[in-house]
Structure formats: structure tokens, C-alpha cells
Amino acid sequence: MSPPLAGGVSWPSLRLDLNESPYPPLPSVAAALQHEIPESHRYPDFLPDRTRGQIACHLGVVPERVTVGPGATGVALAVLQYAVRRAVDAGVGTPALLTSTPTFDGYPILARVVGMRFGAVDLDDDGSVDLDRLFGAITPDTAVVVLCSPHNPTGAVVNGGDLNRFLAAVPPHVMTIVDEAYVEFSETASDLHRLIRNPGVVVLRTFSKAYGLAALRVGYGIGTTEQITEVRGHEVPFAVGRAAMAAVPVALDAELELAQRVRSMRGERDRLTDMLAQMGVRVVPSHANFVFLPGAEGVAVGRMLRGIGVAVKECGAAGTRITVGDRSGTDRVISALRLTSRSA
DSSP states (O other), X not given: OOOOOGGGOOOOOEEOSSOOOSSOOOHHHHHHHHHHGGGTTSOOOSSOHHHXXXXXXXXXXXXXXXXXXXXXXXXXXXXXXXXXXXXXXXXXXSOEEEEEESOOTHHHHHHHHHTOEEEEEXXXXXXXXXXXXXXXXXXXXXXXXEEESSOTTTOOOOOHHHHHHHHHHSOTTOEEEEEOTTGGGOSSOOOHHHHTTSTTEEEEEESSSTTOOGGGOOEEEEEOHHHHHHHXXXXXXXXXXXXXXXXXXXXXXXXXXXXXXXXXXXXXXXXXXXXXXXXXXXXXXXSSSXXXXXXXXXXXXXXXXXXXXXXXXXXXXXXXXXXXXXXXXXHHHHHHHHHHHHHO
């Protein structure tokens, strides 16, 4: 139980810190998962080739251009392992990962796991990736650049034309990860097929966010056949479980239901943004399933929410990220802020 507010009001805890979907799996996906339970004593496929083929068919690419792993994080790890090997083979002593911060907490951890130096540049003041700043920070030791669009934690997107010009200019010794974990929530997504024409690019996507399958840990990467063949050399046997393999084709087929859920979450995101703005709280425009409250004021609002049992993500001094929940979750956030501001 969370601590009481003035007047004896108390709140149950609310989890809005991990960008999870507020909705359970779609009914058809839940049925597929239920059907898989009796087979839980059996191993999954040694490598996720069936799942790879299903994803490839959905995207309109050949399976050789798809790698699958335990969440987008697992795929990112495989890409970084290949990037390190590639850089070391080219004579780089300490390969580096370069990205814009604040960013997903996993990237500095993954860099450390594979022995990469972590390098970062600041985002623009509006929370977007500064491509010129990022490009200017590339050095001969840079093995991989990570670019998130929509960006985590701000929700900003990179203009498609600008992104393609950036990718075309990146030196050939550098790989680029384009992290599109939240792409389904964006109405201005880049053309996937144009992105993966670039020989050094791997695009990451996941079933954890819009599809609401975070616990199943399944994500994928798309790139050229040459790059993905190398990355697939780092796929871990049995890493994608039977439940994930059962869920993926059903989730991909449920396009209409997914689209409805995405519309609902976009609508709730806009509603939360508007209500916070009406309270005088600055919110960065978001194309994801979260909103970002920048600066010291955002940090203060986040700490206020955590003090009354609403779990949100504090991003250092940069601000606070709030996952978009369902309608009752939004009402809870706004009501809590109103009550705490009155009692302050």
C-alpha cells in the first residue's frame, strides 16, 4: 500500500515505468498460448527458423534477412557481438558503441557485456536525436552507432529523409542499429525496405510493446543478407521459447485487432499529454507509448508520483518518462497530481 495523501487518501501501486502494454495478449494469442501449455516439457526449435520465416513473410522479405532472438535486447546483443568481432578483425583495439543519451538503459549494459566502450552525445533540446552531432562523434574506433526512432525515453522520431541521408554517409567501418521498438505507435515511420538497403544497417523490432508480449521475450532484426548471416552466427540455441513461437504467427495475423489497440493507446497518450499540459506540466511530443516530462520540473513530478505509488522512470537529470496506461491509469496519474499539488 502506498503512503496516504493529505486527508487520509491512499492509492494502490500503479506500474508505469517499463513501457509495457496495459492490455493482456489478444484473445487469439491467449488461446494459442493456452494450447501450448501441455507441451511445456518439450524444447523449442533449436534455432527459430519457423519464426524467422513467419516474420519474413509478414514483412515481405526473404528469411535470410531476418534474425530472431529473446527480445530486441537479445538481438541487439548478437549484433554487438558481431560488431566487436568485425572491429577487432580490422585492428581496432577497443571498439566503441556510440548513441544519443538519455537512452534505453540496456545499451550501456550490453556494451559492457561485449567489451565495448560506451560513447554518447546529447539529444537536441526538444528530445530528438541530433544527427549532425551524432555523425560528428564517429571515430575510427566506432564499431556501431545506435539510433532509436521513436527515441526512448523522449518519444521523438527521426525524419525519414534525414535518417536515410545519415545512413548513406556513415563510414563503411561502422554498423548502425536502428532501434524501432516503438515503431507501431508512430504515424511517421520510416520505410523499412529503404532502410535495409544500407549495407551496414540492422533494424530492431519487438513483440514486447504494441503486441503486449513482453514476458515472452521475442524480438527480431532485419538487414542485408550478408549482415544478418553474420549476426545469426551469434543466435543462441533454444533462446526463443515455445510460447513465443506459438504466439508470433497468431499475433502477426491479428492486424485489425492490433491496429485498434494501437489507436486506443495513441488516444490515451494524447489524452494524458493534454491533461498534463492543462496542469502546466511540460510534455515532449511523443510517437511512442509513453510521454516524457523534461528537466528539473519533470524530475520533480516523477518523484511526486513515485511517492504516492505510481512507478515511473526517472532518467537522471534529463526528466521523467511515464508509460501510457489505460484510461483508469491516466485518471489515476492526473488525480494524484491534483491531490498532491493541493496538499503541498
